[in-house]
Amino acid sequence: MLKISSAEFLQGVVDLRQLPKNELREIVFIGRSNVGKSSLLNKVCNKKHLATSSSIPGKTREINYYIINNAFYFVDLPGYGYAKVPEQMRAGWKKLIEDFLKRGNPVALAMQLIDSRQEPTPLDLMMMDWLEYYEVPYMLVLTKADKIPISKLKKQIEIYQEQFQTQITDGCCRGIVPFSIISGEGRNELLKHIETHLTATPNKRKAAV
Numbered sequence: 377m378l379k380i381s382s383a384e385f386l387q388g389v390v391d392l393r394q395l396p397k398n399e400l401r402e403i404v405f406i407g408r409s410n411v412g413k414s415s416l417l418n419k420v421c422n423k424k425h426l427a428t429s430s431s432i433p434g435k436t437r438e439i440n441y442y443i444i445n446n447a448f449y450f451v452d453l454p455g456y457g458y459a460k461v462p463e464q465m466r467a468g469w470k471k472l473i474e475d476f477l478k479r480g481n482p483v484a485l486a487m488q489l490i491d492s493r494q495e496p497t498p499l500d501l502m503m504m505d506w507l508e509y510y511e512v513p514y515m516l517v518l519t520k521a522d523k524i525p526i527s528k529l530k531k532q533i534e535i536y537q538e539q540f541q542t543q544i545t546d547g548c549c550r551g552i553v554p555f556s557i558i559s560g561e562g563r564n565e566l567l568k569h570i571e572t573h574l575t576a577t578p579n580k581r582k583a584a585v
């Protein structure tokens with residue numbers, strides 16, 4: 377299984393012209409503010425303060441690049457769905473994310489994070505539509521799995537499997553993984569998928585428009 381031997385913050389990007397020149401493959405993390413994205417990144421890398429777990433939701437407006445094993449990137453996309461963000465910023469966020477996905481890009485795998493206790497929000501669904509449209513393979517990661525009883529978690533996974541059956545069988549969804557920073561559940565499975573997708577030949581992508 378993939379072992380993470382080094383993980384370092386590389387740079388924050390607010391404009392796609394600032395993307396790292398060194399084109400390595402990317403594992404991209406997506407989700408609404410407070411879903412547990414920074415916590416998951418820290419857990420996966422076994423590094424407590426790699427990504428700052430911010431107490432001010434929606435504060436991060438940057439695409440954060442981390443270099444892993446000096447070989448590939450973890451990319452932390454800005455969290456969305458924070459109510460107090462002005463409309464203008466929201467439009468800016470949409471454009472940044474869509475331009476990011478449009479690059480004819482080196483994304484090997486995306487992790488779409490959703491709180492295991494909740495249904496996907498309209499923005500989560502929009503993100504998944506974009507991932508499908510740009511043919512980016514992705515995992516659905518159900519975060520904070522320790523916060524609900526196992527029976528409820530199982531039920532929740534079934535509901536997701538049903539809701540996204542088409543994406544799983546005919547689309548780009550590669551699976552649904554419950555995750556917890558408390559129990560460590562899901563970490564090995566994510567690492568396995570990351571390894572598989574890093575070594576897989578890149579998907580043929582739609583040409584950037």
Ligand SMILES: Nc1nc2c(ncn2[C@@H]2O[C@H](COP(=O)(O)OP(=O)(O)O)[C@@H](O)[C@H]2O)c(=O)[nH]1
Pocket residue numbers: 407408409410411412413414415416428429430431433455519520521522523555556557558
């Ligand atoms: N119990 C529990 N709490 C979590 C888990 N993941 C994140 N949290 C908490 O959820 C809050 C938001 O997490 P954070 O990583 O900052 O979310 P982000 O905004 O998506 O980066 C923090 O208080 C975390 O401690 C988890 O797996 N289990």
Ligand SMILES: [Mg+2]
Pocket residue numbers: 413414415428429430436455
């Ligand atoms: Mg965060």
